[in-house]
Amino acid sequence: MSVEEHTGFEDRLDAFLDGELEGAEQARFARHLAACRRCRRAAALHRAARSGLEAAPVDRATGALRARLRDALEGADAMRGIASRRISGWIAGLGAAAGVALIVALALWGRGPDGPFGTRPQAGATVPMIHAALADYRRRMHGELPPMRTGGIAALAARLPFRLQPLHGRRLQLISAWRTTIRGEAAAALAYRYGDHVLVQYVVSEALFFRQPRVRQAVARNGRYVASVRGLHVLAWPAAGSGSLLVGDLGVRALQAARG
Amino acid sequence: MARTDRSRFEALALPYLDRLLGAARRWMGSREAAEDLVQETYLRAWRHFGSLADETRVHGWLQWILRRTAADHFRREARRSTLLPITDLEADYEALVAASDPGPLETLIAALERARLDELLLRLPTECAEALALHDLDGFRYRDIAAITGAPIGTVMSRIHRARRLLVALAAREDRADRDGLRRARRK
Numbered sequence: 001m002s003v004e005e006h007t008g009f010e011d012r013l014d015a016f017l018d019g020e021l022e023g024a025e026q027a028r029f030a031r032h033l034a035a036c037r038r039c040r041r042a043a044a045l046h047r048a049a050r051s052g053l054e055a056a057p058v059d060r061a062t063g064a065l066r067a068r069l070r071d072a073l074e075g076a077d078a079m080r081g082i083a084s085r086r087i088s089g090w091i092a093g094l095g096a097a098a099g100v101a102l103i104v105a106l107a108l109w110g111r112g113p114d115g116p117f118g119t120r121p122q123a124g125a126t127v128p129m130i131h132a133a134l135a136d137y138r139r140r141m142h143g144e145l146p147p148m149r150t151g152g153i154a155a156l157a158a159r160l161p162f163r164l165q166p167l168h169g170r171r172l173q174l175i176s177a178w179r180t181t182i183r184g185e186a187a188a189a190l191a192y193r194y195g196d197h198v199l200v201q202y203v204v205s206e207a208l209f210f211r212q213p214r215v216r217q218a219v220a221r222n223g224r225y226v227a228s229v230r231g232l233h234v235l236a237w238p239a240a241g242s243g244s245l246l247v248g249d250l251g252v253r254a255l256q257a258a259r260g
Numbered sequence: 261m262a263r264t265d266r267s268r269f270e271a272l273a274l275p276y277l278d279r280l281l282g283a284a285r286r287w288m289g290s291r292e293a294a295e296d297l298v299q300e301t302y303l304r305a306w307r308h309f310g311s312l313a314d315e316t317r318v319h320g321w322l323q324w325i326l327r328r329t330a331a332d333h334f335r336r337e338a339r340r341s342t343l344l345p346i347t348d349l350e351a352d353y354e355a356l357v358a359a360s361d362p363g364p365l366e367t368l369i370a371a372l373e374r375a376r377l378d379e380l381l382l383r384l385p386t387e388c389a390e391a392l393a394l395h396d397l398d399g400f401r402y403r404d405i406a407a408i409t410g411a412p413i414g415t416v417m418s419r420i421h422r423a424r425r426l427l428v429a430l431a432a433r434e435d436r437a438d439r440d441g442l443r444r445a446r447r448k
Binding site for chain 2 (some may be wrong): 010012013015038048050057065068069072076116253254
């Protein structure tokens with residue numbers, strides 16, 4: 001095997017061994033390996049290195065570490081005020097390590113991961129349509145929700161210039177629906193019970209939905225737009241002739257699950 | 261976030277505690293510091309659990325957070341115990357693959373003890389050791405390693421290749437040194 005023939009193969013030896021090459025390239029490499037003694041020798045050594053690492057025993061977390069983690073997570077909840085009823089008794093029982101965990105939790109609270117594994121919610125208040133939907137949600141959640149009108153969803157849909165597509169998530173239960181306006185244009189609001197939470201789906205015209213530059217950019221990229229503003233979260237997606245905004249006090253992941 | 265979310269988070273994330281602890285130990289060296297790093301990682305992850313888009317990738321997401329948390333703690337170069345003589349090792353490697361017959365080296369490398377493997381990994385260039393550990397110890401595919409480390413997939417491929425070359429050469433050199441030491445001891 002000449003140097004020229006060999007060039008280009010060696011760098012991909014491990015990708016071949018790990019099954020990371022495309023089908024045709026994998027086959028081409030296998031043919032090269034059959035003809036190249038040097039690569040076969042290298043492959044044997046690299047396989048041995050991989051086997052050694054794969055067979056290495058895994059570190060085991062102790063029960064104490066597991067308990068400490070749960071305490072720290074509990075402490076983090078407490079600091080957010082969610083576990084406020086438990087906090088006084090819990091703090092009294094805190095050890096030094098969990099106390100440190102609380103401080104660490106506070107220090108880290110505002111510095112969050114984004115990047116390749118999460119969809120980092122955007123600041124939705126700067127998108128006028130999102131701002132209007134959140135304002136309506138807050139207003140409605142502080143008062144009594146409108147009763148369902150005679151004729152229900154069908155009657156509401158008949159008064160809208162676009163198609164109304166309610167959600168059919170398994171755990172969603174429609175409890176109220178009303179006509180509203182978002183940015184001065186007709187919109188529908190459908191309130192669902194979702195466990196102990198109330199989620200509201202705002203349905204707007206396709207034109208209004210896609211007029212928002214951030215929304216259309218996010219939809220072009222991810223098929224959806226997500227936003228979080230002061231404890232409320234929004235998941236928005238386009239449909240045929242309309243756009244929907246699902247608003248609630250649950251995280252984006254939970255909103256996705258609710259949407260079904 | 262509600263308690264049900266916490267339960268969900270724990271159910272999804274805690275099964276990877278052992279794996280994260282192993283990665284943290286490779287970053288930090290000591291078990292105690294590794295446990296602190298793991299705790300910080302889980303707190304960060306819980307805080308941002310709502311932004312995790314794909315639950316099937318929770319392990320990669322946790323490793324990614326751990327990596328960022330570790331990087332916040334110290335300059336990575338500081339953890340290397342010795343400067344690796346890369347050029348010499350490359351020459352050793354070339355000699356090994358040029359040898360006409362397979363020797364007992366494969367068996368020796370495949371049977372290296374965990375402590376010895378940890379020492380060898382610690383002597384590799386950081387990025388190479390990290391990519392290799394994520395693949396061979398934690399079972400990630402190249403595309404996941406690219407996501408965790410923020411490197412292009414071609415770079416991941418190169419790092420793993422280089423890491424195995426250096427690991428093989430290092431193991432061979434250590435084996436030679438052990439045998440030389442043994443011979444000297446017998447002569448005395």
